[in-house]
Amino acid sequence: MKIIFGFLLISCLNIHAEWIEPPTRSSKGFLVPTADYIPTFPQDHGAHRGYALEWWYWVGHLETVNDGQKYGFQSTVFRVAGDPKNSKDSETETFGSRQLFLAHSALSDRSEKKYLHHERVLREGWQAQASKDTLGLEVAGIEARMLVDGKGHHLTTHYPGGGKLELELIPAKPLVRFGERGLSRKGDGAASVSWYWSYSRLKATGVLSHNGQVQKVRGFAWMDHEISSSQLGKGLAGWDWTCMQLDDGTEVKAYRLRKDDGSSDRWSAVYWIDAKGKTQHVYADQFTWGEEGDWTSPTTGLTYPTYIRINADHPTRGKQSYRLRPIIDDQEFYGNRADNAYWEGACDVISPDDEVIGRAYLELAGYGGGLGARLN
């Protein structure tokens, strides 16, 4: 009951944008996330096969216990449903054809200034499985499951060169649901909504095998689980997104939905999560996403605005300013298809006084074009 009350309170605080009622089905026939849905866990950590798109996303900053070497990591599993007529049904085939999975894993080595990344695209089957009852992912080199006590989860990620990161992730704050009435809106399209649930601060401990060394690591991670059937509204080219974990124990999540003409969509937003897990947010008219520098990829030739300044009006604390600085310039993730490239990297958060006040992950997607069409 307390939980329900908490959700309602958060919702009330946030209701000031236009409400667009989502349809029950997307234009392709997939289920659309419904408003006021109260997730039940661990079941809702599992796969939602009837929805077109879903991803489980972990990023974080780690340091080795022995010598304090710093790393950033990203482990993402995407699920893309197949034919809406039968994608909902479970499948036990070795080579299934109802669900497609992508596994993206990356490791940013701050001291060596090196970025390792890898992509696998697989159909549901012997190399890609996602439980629909709990957190249970086995997709190529990424495995995630609930810990036995159900309070956290275990994440294993394999890297090129025989490396491996094994982490136990324990939530330091309760799970956060973003958006109005439990729906995060991603554009004016009625179906462009998602269930967007996050653990904004996970205490991470584990072991990193990298460069032939096995070292204990610790740090903090962020986890998103997002489910939708139309991730981007029409006319949107991509998004810039960041999650910041500040040293004062709060977190900030900000995203700019970029229109085809380069301007920000009105559903772009900044969320603040306080030390107890309560959120406040503002929309596009109350924050700016400034670009202070960019980086051009020698591999794909794409240019990403990786140096960011976010100025926002906090509903209660007034003007806030955050600058993001990548720990390594080259944190471009590209898979087998160059047009799928995006920049996803570990950053420091810098205050207006030029002090490091936290750590962040920054995602710059859709700079290669065509993303909107794929996620509509």
Added chain:
Amino acid sequence: MSLSSRFQLVWLLLTKMTFRHWRNKAGHYLLLMVIVAVGVGAFNGIRQASRSASANFGLFNQAVSGQSDFLIESPTQRLLEKDLKQLARLGKSPDWNLVPVVEGSVTAVELINGAKKQLRLIGLDLLALGNLPTLTQQNLKFSEENASWYDWLGSDNEVWVGQSLADSVGVTGGDTISFLASGRKAKMKIRMILDDPDGNLPDDLVLGDLPTVQHLLSRSGELNRVEVVLTQVDRREDKPYLAEIEDRLRKELPRNLILSPTENRAADRAAMTAAFRLNLTILSLIAILVGAYLILQALDAAVVRRRAEIATLRSLGVGASVLFSTFLLEALVLGLLGSIAGVGVGQVLAFGAVGMLADTVNALYFATSVEALSVTSLDVIVGVGLGVAFSLLAGWLPARDATQTPPAQILAKGDWSPGFFWLRKPKVGLCLLGLGGVALCFPPFIMEAGSKMPVGGFVAAGCWILGSALLAGHGLVLLAGWVRPFCSGPVSRLACSRLWDGSSRHRLAVAGLVVAVSMVTGMFQMIESFRDTIEEWFDVRFQADLYISESGVTGAGSINGIDPTLLDGLLRQPNIKYADIMRICYAKPARGVTVLAGVDMKHWSQEARQIWLKEPGTLQSVKGTEPALVSETFARRFGVLEGGVVELQTPSGMQKVSPFGIFCDYGNEFGMAAISQLEWIKWTGSERAVNVSLYLEDRSKLKEMRDQLRIAYPGLDIRNERELRDVALGIFEQTFQATHALSLIGLAVAFAGLLLGLLSIFDESTQTWQTLKHLGFSTQRFILAAGLEGAGIGVAAWVVGAITGLALGWLLVFVINVQSFGWTLLWTVPLANILWFGVLLTVVGFVSGMISASYWNFRRR
């Protein structure tokens, strides 16, 4: 004389003297060059064709998925999907991609004009292919831009083909192809023609999504292998990296599976066909040898013709070494020009031979498709190098001959020639025959895949051929001596006495023919022995009424087997008294590969008729092992002719078999161990039969039942004993096509040699003929005498060649075959064929003599 001035003199003599002779006898030298070209061409052609025919090693999917680095296989070459689940852990590493492959051979039917075509159906996870580095570069597209990924995955029957296949069978996207596989007839639909601008896709490759292909082949849940493709393709040659990857793969590999670098498979396959390819190479070398012999003959004749010129040059102070160099250079130019032309001829011959060699490799060894023929720089170097080397060797003796005789003697004696002393002395020939006998004691050389190379046998064959060629001249003189008393007319007496004189030229002509005749006679015997043995084997072994197997598949490496549910239905037919079901798979011994069969042991050992080398029970199976009936080849390969144990790797781990009987089998050269059905199924986890022999209750209804079954099961081949025998003999004939072709090339070169040899003989005898003419000997008589001389050479070559050929036949049947393939053949001497060959030789000799004499006479006029 300085080196440069010596070279200038040699060049002057070559251009002014030698090339003048060439111009005067342009046809003669052109023919000689053609012969060298054919010799080099035969060698190079076979080399290219056998490489092209057996290079593809069955990894057809690599045209799509790119080169793989390691293979994960089951010891029986048949993986199950459940094995993949064990491999899932291995698939987590980003450093490699696991590519499961299912493949099978199918027969496309009802094509345009009712034609049939054997196709390779390859199933790959088409979606996961996108992770492979090579595919990204190839940019293969499996669907139109607007199609969703799930539209083209996991369909029941959709497949993709390359443009070359689409053109050859006349289909376009959306068309269907009817085909036979696993005993069933089904249809596949062409989803799209794959864009393949570089023509990488073989014209028999059909690609499908893996589950689709499993469905089309009726092999649900089965795979052939999993290929491992490294992510970092630029480190493929990095040995320490490969070793590290192999080590990591092995750590996680389930115990029942085998991991091997792909290059090992290529080496395994190359080793499997090594004996076959070496046999062909040796046969093709014969053409070069005969060509070299002809050069020797031609240059020797040139020395004879130019002797006066040589004597003049010597008198003018030209040194012996300069003359020697000039003749050697002539041989070099002849060899070089002939060899260069031979590279082109080789390409043409390879084009003709590649199809039949590929058929042979398919039938005997493993599934292969023909790769595009290509001439590598090594081919050019080897071909030209061999041609030139043999030409130089052949030119050595005449060149030495040209310089050794003093000018005064030459000028005085006219057409006097010292001849080749070694052709007049039988010692060398006899020594070679003896050496051949000693070589028989050499043990065979064991090659990588476990097959044996009868080195001693080949050395003996070479010694005997060469020895008999050297002795052939004595045979000629001996025969002429016997015939001489019976010659009454002047023509026959003249011909006979010339043969009885036994000039070097006559001896050379016979020697050359003897090489070809003995080889062909030996081959005749081996082929006939093989055919008779197989027929005898058929008579004894195949006593059932009907034989059932998957339709259209004849190759050793492309068997899908009969769909078990289909077979169950078939065996429920009335009028079946007994069904002898045979299941086979590959098994891995310590070295190479062999065949493991599952059979009804009681029927095989007590009821079925076999040709037994050791009757069941003669040998005692070792306790704690699986009792087996093994083939003679198996017993010889693994040294269990007197009993023993052989360890074989199977999907259920290492298993031991021990023979209690040995049967004769000519099905394959890898050997076969037959164990009980139940144990076979337990070991392999499969129930798929490869063929069934039916014994009927009422044999009078045999034809009726066969026809009924054929209608009910269009995907199965249902044959009676006679039809089965025809099919088997068809395969047999196919395997000897290349041998026949090479024998014919050798014979053609030998006959051309005879023609040239006779021309040289007449050239040498110019003064004799002129004297005879002055004495009133007419042109007709001269031509007739020449014909008889040619016929005499033919008869002598046939007699000596046939005797040598008989010895070679014995050698091929009892030494080379036993050591190479491990089977004993019945020795058949095709007397009628040999006699007809003698008649042919005599007639060809006679005609050649007349033609060359007429030509000689025409030229003189």
